[in-house]
Amino acid sequence: MNHTHRxxxxxxxxxxxxxxDPTRLLIIKLVSKKEYCVCQFVDMFEMSQPSISQHLKKLKSFGxxxxxxxxxxxxxxxxxxxxxxxxxxxxxxxxxxQDERYIELINKERPVDCG
Amino acid sequence: MNHTHRxxxxxxxxxxxxxxDPTRLLIIKLVSKKEYCVCQFVDMFEMSQPSISQHLKKLKSFGxxxxxxxxxxxxxxxxxxxxxxxxxxxxxxxxxxQDERYIELINKERPVDCG
DNA sequence: TTTATATATAAGTAAATGATTATATAAATG
DNA sequence: CATTTATATAATCATTTACTTATATATAAA
Structure with missing residues (x-):
């Protein structure tokens, strides 16, 4: 049973x-491997915290x-x-x-305690 | 050789x-089966000719x-x-x-001589 | 309980999007 | 050549998008 309805x-x-959106696309790629907290995304994408939060909100609101x-x-x-x-x-x-941008992000990954 | 570069x-x-875009998505679905002329899309989607033309222009410009x-x-x-x-x-x-909207479009398909 | 940290939310804004109407172009037809 | 037909393009506009700055909230730590 693959799915209930197409x-x-x-x-x-x-x-x-x-x-x-390129940011959301890569956020999905990242979370498809493991979980991340907001501050990690902020570090990796080098984007403002509200911007990341808003992308996450959209992804979450669409389930x-x-x-x-x-x-x-x-x-x-x-x-x-x-x-x-x-x-x-x-x-x-x-x-x-091996996507260049994806690798770049992974390399910028820092521990959860972002402080 | 599936492709030259990812x-x-x-x-x-x-x-x-x-x-x-839902219109472009279905245009691609349609042309993946056979070719269509602009006036056929106008009929099927019940959209204005310029609107259809602009969608096609975008699809063409991205190859x-x-x-x-x-x-x-x-x-x-x-x-x-x-x-x-x-x-x-x-x-x-x-x-x-069997997508409902897709079937609807196919059912509205008319011969090329749209007159 | 004050302060710092992590995140969300609100408000504002510039740019992009997808439509519309009007007009241009180009081929077919009389 | 004038007209019709098929399509493209231009100009305009309302809406959406993705960001920014500023502020609120909630948890942790001092």
Whole structure:
């Protein structure tokens, strides 16, 4: 049982749009491997904290990522139960683990205690 | 030889964005089966001719579709030689041939001589 | 309980998007 | 050549997007 219902083309367009931003696309690639907290994304993407938060909010509101709070941090991970998991994987499969930008991000990864 | 080079995540985001509009998404689905002229799209989507033309222009400018002129018509088809053909297929595979909206479009298809 | 840290939210803004209407172009037809 | 038909392009506009700065909230630490 792969899925309960296929998404409509309209729904697919919506999810594709959510993933059409380069930052969100790479956030999804990252969380598909492991969880990250907001401050780690801020470090890796070298973007403002509100900007990262807003991208995460969008991803979460469309059900693509999950949030778990631990201490003062909020960790984000891929929602593998999402209706959109099929498209997510279809698109993620297009991004190589050797992608230059992705490698750059990984190299900038710092421990959770961002201080 | 599947492809000469993998696309960067930035390029993938760009192509994903081009396909993130519901009209363009279905145009690609349609041309992946056979060629259509502009007036057929106008009929099927019940959209204005300039709007359709602009969507086609965008798809063509990103190399996703090809244009061939025959008589007074311009036919559009999938550019199977596109760098983006991998993502295109990955996303198209998510859209069922039984998709409601897609079937609707097919049912509204009229012969090329639109007059 | 004050202060620092992590994150979210609000408000504002410039740029991009997708439509519309009007007009231009180019081929076919009379 | 004048007219029709098919399509493209230009100009305009409302909406959405992704950022910024400023502020709020919530947890942890001192």
């Amino acid at each position: 998404l409509s083309s309209e729904e697919i367009a919506t999810y594709v749009k959510v993933m059409s 693509l990522v999950e949030e778990t709070r631990r201490g003062q941090w909020r960790f984000y991970s891929l929602n593998t139960a999402s209706d959109a998991i099929g498209i997510v994987h279809a698109i993620m499969n297009q991004i190589s683990d | 696309l960067s995540s930035e390029e993938i985001a760009t192509y994903v964005k081009v396909m993130s 996703l579709v090809e244009e061939t002129r025959r008589g007074q018509w311009r036919f559009y088809s999938l550019n199977t030689a596109s760098d983006a053909i991998g993502i295109v297929h990955a996303i198209m595979n998510q859209i069922s041939d």
